[in-house]
Amino acid sequence: MELRHIRYFLAVAEEGNFTRAAEKIGIAQPPLSQQIRDLEKEIGFQLFHRIPHGAELTTAGEVFRERVLAIPAKVNEATEVARRAARGEIGSLNLGFTGASLLNPIVSRLIRTFRRDHPDVTFKLEEGNSVELRDDLLNGTLDIAILRPNVNDPGSILTYPLSSEALIAAIPKSRDPQPDCDEIDLLSLKNEPLVLTPRTIGLSLHDTAIATCRRAGFEPILGQPAPQITSIMAMVSAEQGISLVPECMRQLGLDNVSYKQLRTLDIKVSIATAILKDNSSPTAAAFVALSRKISRVGKSEAKHPDEI
Structure with missing residues (x-):
């Protein structure tokens, strides 16, 4: 029939x-x-x-x-629900992000816009470092990750540039050699311990910070490592050293921390939307499409110096 x-x-x-x-x-x-x-x-x-x-x-x-x-109406209803599922408008999305990425205005705009435009998608958020997020993508725990890409990312993961922002110095106010300046010569901080995440869990940002110090003319003294960007900032506030962090960290407004642009150094750090090549989820595809659209809008609104 x-x-x-x-x-x-x-x-x-x-x-x-x-x-x-x-x-x-x-x-x-x-x-x-x-x-x-x-x-x-x-x-x-x-x-x-x-x-x-x-x-x-x-x-x-x-x-x-x-x-x-009731059969024709039910068929029409089922067709519309299936059509919405094919467009990624319903379903679920497991999204991972790095600790600093949610402070980036592009990322917060992306998540806010997607949730507004896809109210029937079930959202699950998970925070982790970039290495953990890559592993979770590979084992299928995550559909999408917002992370810092690097050349060692496996070929099975596709990354789409989302945003880049300046690398700035975070300094204890009590150790700031130029408290009245909005920028600083990084070389003036060469004797301060540099607090970073271990390279094994924060490869991209770790290597960029080291390369920036060398570009400024010195080999950094590595301080005690910290597992998350928030713990790095807490250690800076506690006068355990300085750090080089994405500019979005200014939003934390921690006590006893000054944020300074790097004089003569225009270094950018990037974040990207990452997805497995073989991910067939329409919801994940819709999120990637929106991230690429928002990224293009963000790029048209900003200047883009060379990145390390």
Whole structure:
């Protein structure tokens, strides 16, 4: 039994006339009559009494109508739900992010916009360092990760640039050699311990910070490592050293921490949207598409010096 048979049957039942029903559904009357005869033959009983001025339902036809009346609407509903699922408008999304990334205005705009535009998507957020997030992508725990890309990322992961921001110095206010300046010569901090995440869990930012110090003309003294960007900032506040961090960290506004642009050094650190190549989730694809759109808008609003 085909859905069109049900639609044709209901049209004739509603109109009580084959000719009017044919006009309503946009086919000729003889083919409609044939379709109804085919349906009656398939189910094994007569649905209509043919009368001089139309057609009326048999007792069996009345019962059949009651049972199939909701079918077209249910099919339409199912089709629309499936169409929304194919567009990524419903479903679930497991999203991972680095500790600093949510402070980036591009990232917060991305998540806010996606949740507003996809209110029926179930969202689960997970924080981790970039290495953990890559592992979670690979083992299927995450659909999407917002992380700092590096050349060692496996080929099975696709990354799309999302945002880049200046690398700045975070200094204990009590150790700031130029408290009245918004920028600082990084070389003046060469004797201060540099607090970073261990390279094993923060490869990109760790290597960029070391390279920036060398570019400024000195080999940094590495202080006690910290596992997360927030713990790095806490150690800076506690006068355990300085750090080089993304500019978005200014938003933390920690006590006893000064943030300074690097004089003569215009270094950028990047974050990207990452997804497995073989991820077939329409919801994940919709998130990536939005991230690329928002990234393009962000780039048109900002200047982009060379990155390390």
